[in-house]
Structures are given as structure tokens and as C-alpha cells.
Amino acid sequence: MATLAEEYLTFDNSEGLIDAKLYDMIIDCFNKSYKAICDFYNFGELRKTSIVPAPDYDGVAATYSHEAKVIMSTKYYANHKLDADSLTHEWVHVAQNYDNYNPGWLTEGLADYGREKFGIYNKEAGWSLPKYNEKQNYTDAYRVTAAFLIWVEDNVCPNIAKTMNDKIKRGEYKDECWKELTGKTVEELWQMYADANKATA
Numbered sequence: 001m002a003t004l005a006e007e008y009l010t011f012d013n014s015e016g017l018i019d020a021k022l023y024d025m026i027i028d029c030f031n032k033s034y035k036a037i038c039d040f041y042n043f044g045e046l047r048k049t050s051i052v053p054a055p056d057y058d059g060v061a062a063t064y065s066h067e068a069k070v071i072m073s074t075k076y077y078a079n080h081k082l083d084a085d086s087l088t089h090e091w092v093h094v095a096q097n098y099d100n101y102n103p104g105w106l107t108e109g110l111a112d113y114g115r116e117k118f119g120i121y122n123k124e125a126g127w128s129l130p131k132y133n134e135k136q137n138y139t140d141a142y143r144v145t146a147a148f149l150i151w152v153e154d155n156v157c158p159n160i161a162k163t164m165n166d167k168i169k170r171g172e173y174k175d176e177c178w179k180e181l182t183g184k185t186v187e188e189l190w191q192m193y194a195d196a197n198k199a200t201a
């Protein structure tokens with residue numbers, strides 16, 4: 001039986017631009033997590049996707065969602081040879097496949113939520129969610145928002161991340177969704193998160 005990567009991922013490393021061990025880790029991540037990512041973010045539909053090593057790209061990695069194409073910076077990964085699960089973050093974007101990546105803080109928070117939930121080598125990469133501090137806000141996106149979403153799920157409303165993903169996907173997201181689903185505005189939820197962390201600090 002073909003692996004998920006054989007069936008759904010095109011990743012040509014014939015020029016050796018990506019470290020061979022990292023390449024294998026990325027394939028392993030894909031095989032272990034891509035189905036779960038698509039179940040969570042794309043109503044179970046597996047999209048064919050590609051990874052293209054990009055020597056001229058100065059960021060880390062980026063997704064062209066409508067083409068289901070991910071580029072990864074050869075410069076960055078030459079120095080971050082264990083950061084395979086940064087691709088897990090990108091595969092969430094592939095699965096999100098939103099018409100509008102809006103609000104951006106939430107779509108990026110959901111991507112790092114997925115990395116936390118479905119990632120395989122986060123520990124090896126030294127990647128983890130941050131603890132709360134007063135300089136943060138829920139609009140910070142990425143890891144800060146991911147940590148907040150997990151707290152909301154554990155303490156207020158289970159499944160909020162998937163519910164919000166599905167709402168953005170259907171074009172039904174609005175700020176009022178937080179109140180409708182949890183009884184609190186997102187600002188009130190953030191304040192609860194802050195207070196809970198201050199209390200235990």
C-alpha cells in the first residue's frame with residue numbers, strides 16, 4: 001500500500017538542497033500527521049500538496065494555499081535541521097484552504113495549534129508553546145494564540161479551535177462567534193486567561 005506521502009506529497013529533493021535526514025523527518029511527519037490535519041481542518045478531504053525548496057526565499061516556509069504548494073527556505077533549513085514540524089504548520093494552511101485567511105491572528109494561531117497537536121518532532125526542534133506573560137495579546141497570532149486556544153478548550157469550551165476553523169472555512173466567522181459559542185467575548189476570554197495565569201504564577 002502506498003504511503004500518504006507517496007500518494008499526496010510531491011517533494012523533489014534531487015538537487016540535495018534539503019538535508020537528507022531532515023527530508024526523511026518531513027516525510028515521516030507527513031505520513032503520521034497529514035490525515036489528521038485534513039480531518040481537523042478540511043472536513044477529511046486530503047489535498048495533494050507539494051514542497052519546493054526555495055534558495056532565494058528569506059523567510060522560513062510559506063504556503064500558496066490555492067495551489068496547495070509550500071516553499072521552504074534552503075538558507076533557513078540549512079541551520080535548522082530538526083525543524084521538520086514547521087512544515088506541519090504549513091500543512092495546516094494547505095488544509096485550511098480558506099477563501100479568506102481572516103482574521104490573520106486566528107488563522108496563524110490555528111496553524112500553530114495544529115503544530116502543537118499533530119507535530120512529531122517539536123521537542124527535538126526546541127519548539128513549544130509559550131507561557132502567558134503580560135506583553136502578550138490574543139492577536140499576537142502563532143504560538144501565543146495557539147496557547148490561548150488550548151486554554152479556552154481546557155477551561156471554557158472544548159473544540160473551539162475546530163469550530164472556528166470550520167466557521168472561517170464556510171465564510172461564517174465574525175467576532176460575535178466567540179460570545180455565541182462561549183458566552184464571552186474574545187477580549188473577556190483573554191482576560192480570564194490572563195487572570196488564571198497570574199493566579200498560578
Ligand SMILES: [Zn+2]
Nearest residue numbers: 089093108111
Ligand atoms: Zn502560517
